[in-house]
Amino acid sequence: MTLAQNSVRFFIGLMFTIGTTFAFANEQHGHEGQHEAHAVHAEGHEAHEEAHGEHDADHGGHGYEGMIDTQEEIQAYKEHHLQDAHDFVLFSDNEKGTHIGFPLPVILWDGETGMHFFMSSKFHHGETVAESNGAFFKLAHGKIVKTDAEGHEELGHPIDFSITKNVLGMLIAGLLMIWMFGSLAKSYKRGPVPTGIGRILEPLVLYVRDEIARPNIGEKHYKKFMSFLLTVFFFIWILNLLGLTPLAFNVTGNIAVTACLALFTFFIVQFSGNKHYWGHIFWMPGVPVPMKIVLAPIEVLGMFTKPFSLLIRLFANITAGHMVLMSLIALTIILKAQFGAVGSTAISLFLSLFISLIELLVAFLQAYIFTMLSSLFIGMAVEDHH
């Protein structure tokens, strides 16, 4: 593995980070009210500005009352989607206030009252206060807070171990992986060449091994990290793809999930670092002593910025993708006045189909980049001195 190859890979990664962070930043600026906002927001932007404060105030359950046909309701809907949820709603009839879906289990740890376990149906989609073991909880901005019996006063934030929509998504992805790759593993017992679904999966496993792990970590060490890299690659990819289905999971667009993934990479890198790796960080060889002293804090910072870039990249890419896709779908409502129902639907359909194809690519690309950069960082840590 040559240095030049590494830096080329690193810069590709960096490019994607920067590009998508800007895309995401645009979205964020839109919220803050800068007028260079996304094209989608341009129309009726002022109205959105004004309404922004209000909708923040009564976000819980907002958007379920009445049709979603104004700018701020669309915005609220988008934000609601990007957040985790305690129930799984497929369709909502907002006029009647009914939701088609199913509740998910809520598991809470509260310092005073201990563990709480109940179904999220107790919240009635955020409309009521749920009672459990003498404590009262309500949903506020998609988060569970402890309140008094009437739900007026916030008494604290319990730690939420619920099987939320994101956790459900992860469990589905995990089970899918075990099922698919378990069947691939079994097929090797029957013969050297896999059959059925294994024929599709095997090249992917080979790809991760031969194109990601081997060149970046090196022939000598790569085997130890294969389980992590393969798991992370397929976990991220499957979750990205699940996010593109109408089930609308947004797991890899959740900062807690990407932070956890990046933290795993961070710990694996630090725990597998050899003495050359630590030498490069604290006492850079081949430079004068004053430079060594200057470089040490920079390198220490680098230890953290590397996984942090992983965290932000995946989160920003997927969030931006979901945001753009939903904005394009929303065009069918927003552009109705200018182009009529058929025209705006056609534009929306064409654009969202186009961006969906790109998202399909991004789903793979982000899984690839996360795994590739993880193995690059691991490779730096275990590299033999030469």
Added chain:
Amino acid sequence: MEKLIGDFSIGLFFMQAVILVILILLARKFAWKPILEGLSKREEGIQNAIEAAAKAEAKMKELTAQNDVMMQEARAERDAMIKDAKATANGMIEEAKSKASQEAEKVLASARETIAGEKNAAIAELKTQVAAISLEIAEKVVRGELASDEKQKALASKMAEDISLN
């Protein structure tokens, strides 16, 4: 940024960590380990097969080369044998020819000798016969000459004359 931090759920983070650890362990046991083992086993098999094929090919080449050498040797041997045989045959023919001509020579020579012998014998016989005939004739002539006295006297005188003449 506050929004990001606000969105960060410690519970979800914890659940994700637990799920990921369990998933890595389960997947390693039931998927990755057997898959990677199967793959490397297959790759080894392919590698071995390729090596074996290369070895077999090398051996084949060696054998072919050996064959060629043997063929060449055999051909050379055959050529030598043919040459030898031809030489032997030629020699035999030559010998036979020379023998035959010698024989013929001998036969001729003996024939000549015989002829010469026969001729000499014939000549000798002829000579004897001629001598005998000549004696007979001479006897007869002498008898005629000496038939009467006159003739004897005439002969005697003549002889005497011849003697005196000499």
